[in-house]
Amino acid sequence: MAALETHYTLTLPSFDRPVRLLVVVAPYYKDIADNLVAGAKAIAADCGAEVDVIEVPGALEVPTAIAMAERQAKYDGYVALGCVIRGETTHYDTVCNDSSRAISLLGLQGACIGNGILTVENRTQAVVRADPQGQNKGGGAAAAALHLIALSRKWAGQTKGIGFRA
Secondary structure (H helix, E strand, O other): OHHHOOOOOOOOOOOOOOOEEEEEEOOOOHHHHHHHHHHHHHHHHHOOOEEEEEEOOOHHHHHHHHHHHHHHOOOOEEEEEEEEEOOOOOHHHHHHHHHHHHHHHHHHOOOOEEEEEEEEOOHHHHHHHHOOOOOOHHHHHHHHHHHHHHHHHHHOOOOOOOOOOO
16 A cells, blocks of 8 residues: 555755746546645745646646647746546546646656646545645645756756767
8 A cells, every 4th residue: 555655755956046837737626636736836835936727627638738838838847737536437548548648748848747637546545645734646746847847957058969979
């Protein structure tokens, strides 16, 4: 059982200039989403990050909203939040796989994203994972985004060049 395990957690990064985070949340299960957002906001505040929160209809729309913001807005990073609880059909698999894959692809293109979309078997698992005083997966997603922002800033302006070496 995961609750009985211990995990290493990286120390939160510090920043010499302000950080702007966009939290994109699918509030289908509103109570769970609210806890995820609370956890993300608390971790962001610990790093002095400014946070904007927007809501989208469902987990499949989260990566689309992040992609739009990456192209059209000025954010340093993103936190993807929501909850998908297994139901009676394969829709669960589609939503979990497609939202996760799209978020991963955005990350591979350079967006700093922490993925906090819960994919669980039942509501009880979701409640435990979303609780800011429990597993705090919203906070973990914010921390992941902040770490990626720190790496991005560290490596900004460094180029490896293009073409062949002489």
